[in-house]
Amino acid sequence: MSLRITRRDFLSGVAIGAGTSLVAPSQLLAQVGSQASAPEGAASVHYPPALTGMRGSHPGSFEVAHALARDGDKPTEYRELDEHYDLIVVGAGISGLAAAWFYRKKQGPEARILLLDNHDDFGGHAKRNEFHHDGRMVLGVGGAQNLEAPDSYSLIVKGLLADLGIDTKAMAANTSKDFAMANLGANNVLALPAEGGHEIVGSNWALAMHGAGDYTSLVRALPIAPAEQDKLLSLFGGGKDFLDDLSLREKYEYINTVSYSRFLLDRVGLQKETLEVLDAFLRVLNGFTGWNHSVMEALTAAAPGLPGMGWLAGKVHSLAKVVVAGVAFQAQYFPDGNASVARLLVHRLIPAAAPDATGFEDIATSRFVYEALDRDDGDTRLRLSSTVVGVRLQGDEKVEVDYVRAGEALRIAGEHCILACYNRLIPHLCPDLPSRQKEALRYGAKVPLVYANVLLKDGHAFSKLDANLVACPHDPFTMVSCAPITTTGGYEPPRGPDDPMVVLMMASPTPAPQDDESLRDLLRKGRMEVYTTSFETYEERIRDQLQSLLGQHGFDHERDIGAITVNRWPHGYAYFYVSLDDPDWPEGQAPHELGRAQFGRISIANSDAEATPLMDAAIEAGWRAVTEQTLSGQG
Ligand SMILES: Cc1cc2nc3c(=O)[nH]c(=O)nc-3n(C[C@H](O)[C@H](O)[C@H](O)COP(=O)(O)OP(=O)(O)OC[C@H]3O[C@@H](n4cnc5c(N)ncnc54)[C@H](O)[C@@H]3O)c2cc1C
Known part of the structure; x- marks a missing residue:
């Protein structure tokens, strides 16, 4: 399996089915809003970024979709709105916003675009x-x-x-x-729970794990047995080939088929408790433990151990340090993360929503007017708290989209539709898709x-x-x-x-x-x-x-x-394939590739469609979907 090496690989880096117990669908449809509370001074204006409490998948945002995915429940009757769009985008994350931008660039500013999102704020994860x-x-x-x-x-x-x-x-x-x-x-430390408060092991733990600086003193300061410390020193500093009984071919096979945690236990000889210490970065970067990473995947995600691979000894040791310093520098931050990218997109698509913003220079401090996102006179409109429950081709001419907003079931029509939401939900939204495609969409x-x-x-x-x-x-x-x-x-x-x-x-x-x-x-x-x-x-x-x-x-x-x-x-x-679980599919046959096939006037975007949980993948998916819809000769 080929790995794409990025910050996440390095450090950093629907199943709608499960969830909280559901209330009756009728109650569901009436559920909107959030239990979150507004901060001082923000009480009277609807301004979601300043809400505190439970955010992200906030109460009021997921119940309608869960009812659909778990129980097949959705409204049977819809009020048809007298609204017609050139493009309807489901999902106002980076992928959906980028798709709207690409479409507008291709078709001109007068293109009529509607974005629908189930949350009370735009940006998806951003x-x-x-x-x-x-x-x-x-x-x-x-x-x-x-x-x-x-x-x-x-x-x-x-x-x-x-x-x-x-x-x-x-x-x-x-x-x-x-x-x-x-x-x-820069300084980063390890903190271990201890009597009377965490014990801090500094001063540069992330680099120490790669044998940089005075890693020996740091390891010796850990509250673990000296024999365990010795093993960590070998792991971090090199000097020992943990796979020395294997031929080159066997080593390659080993690092691609054995989990990193198993390697640490069996080959390095660490205790189970010590594994957690080495898992902290992997868990945050990739979202799961060393048991689900092959040795190869963990090492490319900057987990320690490269020097102990023997066949790359020496060179690899210094390479690891360069990688650690170099890749980390390449990650660029806005103060609110990629939300500023979403804000910049919305600012360009709907200028009235950010009346005082000029662009990159002041986007983080600009106040957005949420009431302006969905105005009758806007060519591009963004409608929040709107969960799409059905998307259908209507003959060769148009697409119908059903959604639920504030307990009301509504229907609109468009020339084209881009699904920039979640792969696993799409079979529920579009039951007319071919079975093989639906199966592929459900994979991740x-x-x-x-x-x-x-x-x-x-x-x-x-x-x-x-x-x-x-x-x-x-x-x-x-x-x-x-x-x-x-x-x-x-x-x-x-x-x-x-x-x-x-x-x-x-x-x-x-x-x-x-x-x-x-x-x-x-x-x-x-x-x-x-x-x-x-x-x-x-x-x-x-x-x-x-x-x-x-x-x-x-x-x-x-x-x-x-x-x-x-x-x-x-x-x-987005689910990304791991070598311990997922087969190496032939070109074009991986589930995300089969799942994202165009379906007439409906195309599929979102980072799931690229099986890559990164912003650039989300943008590329938006580009592909727009290209499909604008080159297909339909409309
Ligand atoms: C905690 C976290 C940290 C991350 N850190 C980084 C990072 O540092 N760098 C990076 O590049 N990437 C990062 N990512 C990956 C991130 O997923 C992508 O960068 C990108 O933001 C994904 O955009 P998207 O539009 O594809 O999906 P999403 O952001 O998920 O947007 C899809 C939107 O569609 C909505 N939707 C779903 N179903 C419906 C429906 N039925 N009706 C209406 N709307 C619907 C969703 O609720 C969501 O708002 C991170 C992700 C997470 C969760």
């Missing part, structure tokens, strides 16, 4: 969390974090970034070199993730950690970071410890396998875990973890936490 405290706005990343290795983006994607005025060199210059998520050379399972943003009223305790990226392998949130320290988009990040700051806490709910469960089974379990965990439980975990981490520096969670936003993503990353 969501912004905005906090206000003491007159300052503090931003956080609600989902998709960064432009990962933008130099390697295709011309199509680079072209879109250029259309939006995104200057990745300026982004690099605007980002603090102390921000460890963008620069692994999205990778669940949870990103919590915590507003701290000041940064005194956090700054005493002397590192802004903390691996917490034994905690509910395995990685803790400050929000991006960047001035991109006109943003002013916290200037010092007196200012309020946002802490990003990242969790991967997908469990390790108990027996021979497939990765897709485990991802479904993880999704169930996300849907059945209440905000209160997340809040308790967040407060406990931060108190233990920062308490030794004077932190008092009751006094110092200003707000908490939990972004749960039960349907997170």
